[in-house]
Amino acid sequence: MADDAILFDVTDGLARITLNRPARLNAVDPEAIGLWQSIAHEVARREDIGAVLFDAEGRAFCAGGDVLAMSELASAGGDGLGAAGVITELADRIHDGHRTLRESAKPIVAAVQGPVAGGGLGFMLVADVIVASEQANFASRYADMALTPDCGVSTLLPEAVGTRRALELSLTSRRLSAAEALDWGLVTEVVPHEEVAGRARAIAQSWLDGATGAFGQAKRLVRSGLERPFQDALDDEARTIGAAFATPEAQARIAAFARR
Numbered sequence: 001m002a003d004d005a006i007l008f009d010v011t012d013g014l015a016r017i018t019l020n021r022p023a024r025l026n027a028v029d030p031e032a033i034g035l036w037q038s039i040a041h042e043v044a045r046r047e048d049i050g051a052v053l054f055d056a057e058g059r060a061f062c063a064g065g066d067v068l069a070m071s072e073l074a075s076a077g078g079d080g081l082g083a084a085g086v087i088t089e090l091a092d093r094i095h096d097g098h099r100t101l102r103e104s105a106k107p108i109v110a111a112v113q114g115p116v117a118g119g120g121l122g123f124m125l126v127a128d129v130i131v132a133s134e135q136a137n138f139a140s141r142y143a144d145m146a147l148t149p150d151c152g153v154s155t156l157l158p159e160a161v162g163t164r165r166a167l168e169l170s171l172t173s174r175r176l177s178a179a180e181a182l183d184w185g186l187v188t189e190v191v192p193h194e195e196v197a198g199r200a201r202a203i204a205q206s207w208l209d210g211a212t213g214a215f216g217q218a219k220r221l222v223r224s225g226l227e228r229p230f231q232d233a234l235d236d237e238a239r240t241i242g243a244a245f246a247t248p249e250a251q252a253r254i255a256a257f258a259r260r
Helices: 030-045 067-075 083-103 120-125 153-161 163-171 178-184 193-209 212-225 230-245 248-259
Strands: 006-011 014-019 051-056 108-112 129-133 137-139 175-177 189-191
Touching: 006 030, 014 030, 014 193, 030 067, 030 083, 051 193, 051 212, 067 083, 083 120, 083 212, 108 193, 120 153, 129 178, 129 193, 137 178, 153 163, 175 178, 178 189, 189 193, 193 212, 212 230, 212 248, 230 248
Parallel strands: 014 051, 051 108, 108 129, 129 189
Antiparallel strands: 006 014, 137 175
């Protein structure tokens, strides 16, 4: 629905997830959190989805959690839980969505058109390729409200930029420009503002036009390889390339290569 906190659509194999609370800088409230979790599981299980485009409405990409909305819910006690329990439960639901998307064999490209802050960094870093506008900027800002990282930031941020830089961003008020974010490895590429949407869609389309299954499995292998013993990763690689080699698509491409 057009008024949902997160929009979701699938067309010709491309899933599009759009954060849709522009008046709140796309900060996620309980409604958005529930949608994020359910959409993530739908993307992971649907065989007709080959790639994901992740974007946002309005001038900001994502300001993290909607602290005001969550504070109101926590003050009301939620479902009989204390304030800490309510916030923990909401965080757990976000994290389930993040984990599900990261572990899926569906490559994700994010179109980041504007500022990203707090937990928004975690949402952005779920993507495998990140196209940022020259107008985008990036900050942690958790400590401004005496809060601590969530949305996977404590893992995803150092994974992207290294521990030292992750600590700098987390323990200071520093805000990175798009150019600095590119230099740090926080984003994949930076383009003029008016080109962000088109460039991200072109990347997603290239996955769909190419060896879609191979792209998805490559994403899954790289993501999961960071979190398990090397031998487990090697065994998974061997099984996966064996299965890929036997597919009609691979056989056709190998035959075409041999002919050339």
